Amino acid sequence: MTRLRTVGAGTLLGALVLVGLPVGAWAQPVTDYQMPFPCGQEWKGTTRSGHSPSPRSIDWNRADDDGDPVVASAPGVVTTAEASSTKGYGHHVVLDHGDGESTVYAHLDEVHVVEGQHVDQASQLGTVGSTGNSTGPHLHYEQRLDRKDVEAWFDGAAFVYGSTQRSANCVDVPMAANMIGKPAAELVIYRRAKRSQFLVQRAGKAPKRMRLGTASDEPVLGDWDGNGKANLGVWTPDTGVFTLRVGKKSTSHVPLGSASDQPVAGDWDGDGLWEVGVRTPATGTWRLRGADGSLRSVVLGDAGDIPVTGDWDGDGRTDLGVFDPTTATFTLRREDGDGLVWTAQVQFGQPGDLPVAGDWDGNATTEVGVWTPATATFSERRAASATAARERTAARTFGRPR
Missing domain, CATH: 2.120.10.70 (Fucose-specific lectin)
Incomplete structure (x- = not known):
């Protein structure tokens, strides 16, 4: 069901403050998202003011993460499974979760799914890499509403950008x-x-x-x-x-x-x-x-x-x-x-x-x-x-x- 909790303008994103957004712009998603990594793993998620397509995107890292598994944040249907691009997102996957909500998993080394495939929550989508417009191994991740970036939520709570969190993707x-x-x-x-x-x-x-x-x-x-x-x-x-x-x-x-x-x-x-x-x-x-x-x-x-x-x-x-x-x-x-x-x-x-x-x-x-x-x-x-x-x-x- 639609949740009513919202985050107003001026919300702190790690060291970054976004201003000029209307109060109530960031509603909690219908989809119950979990982190895009296997159960129990700890990852740090950061952003920056010039982050494309918006500072609401997350760059995930941990030590020696090149080749680590990337898994589905929620059940969905694969709408994009790009395994050859050398530009932009590079190798990337997009999942449609219904209700206009979707997620993006970019700069992957390997893509393990195909377009049209139904994937369950926590199923592996690919591996961390540095393809496309990337300067080092990491996972670029987005949550979208009607194809536009929105603030990320995990396990029922708004994500604190710049923090290290443990994955509860333990289905x-x-x-x-x-x-x-x-x-x-x-x-x-x-x-x-x-x-x-x-x-x-x-x-x-x-x-x-x-x-x-x-x-x-x-x-x-x-x-x-x-x-x-x-x-x-x-x-x-x-x-x-x-x-x-x-x-x-x-x-x-x-x-x-x-x-x-x-x-x-x-x-x-x-x-x-x-x-x-x-x-x-x-x-x-x-x-x-x-x-x-x-x-x-x-x-x-x-x-x-x-x-x-x-x-x-x-x-x-x-x-x-x-x-x-x-x-x-x-x-x-x-x-x-x-x-x-x-x-x-x-x-x-x-x-x-x-x-x-x-x-x-x-x-x-x-x-x-x-x-x-x-x-x-x-x-x-x-x-x-x-x-x-x-x-x-x-x-x-x-x-x-x-």
Whole structure:
């Protein structure tokens, strides 16, 4: 909702005082912005009177920051992903957050997203660099309203220009998998932090907590050892490497994909052992890795879709799917024993929800679901069955609301 707190003329920006602005010009944004860096990192943000396009822009720095991850301040759609310019902003990304609000991330070394792509809060957009009109590595950052710079806000407070602040961009990522060996899937949260955690919901008990990954890694779950229970995994965008853990100490590393890909996992051949894969948003191309290292390519979805996987037909093999967050529509793909490909569309949830998939009732068939960030509510779609003539929806709350 629109917030009423405003900042009047003559507000102090570090050592700089802006004058001549009308009182009440800087309203708190609708978007709940967080700093454009992974959870827990400390960065200093400065400006100057001649800062282009305005002194409300921020130049972020910390020691040895060249190549550090830059992440999304809030969920949004990529409207600009410029990865070759040598002028002005250089390599830069612009995100549209709705309500006329947007953010700019400039002078990047690498750009990891493409135009039209939907990105979640805290997802990596690229890396700090010094491209374009820049004299040294830093992140040039702007918050905009109707394409004009406005005063920056983070974590519900106006930013004090010239200060050093710690990033509270520490969101939960919703997941689901069979984590403890029971037929039905458990709800899982990947909590982004300097040392990230997977939290598994357990009936009547505190969540089970397991550490793996960092705040800028992307989580995956899969049965890497074929024992019927899902194991932990993360994929690091900067290196394109999966880190897969079995038990408490056994860890393997699988290189696959580039920084602009999206990680996925599944039992592609139905042998009980899960493998990894990646999807390239720009082309909708999935590359599924076999146990022997071979790759199979499938095309599904476009840049704005979010990948999901599951066994939609209960044949023991993981199928592919995508979720359009603007329409809350799943497109599910399956391939039958004769090699024929079938697709179906399922509308579930509301725009802005995040997709999940799991075997909610333990019948060996995966169903879709969504997680609503504002309430941390999982909504699970359960298909009609012999005991339930109509589709049902079950709702459970798990994780931290945003």
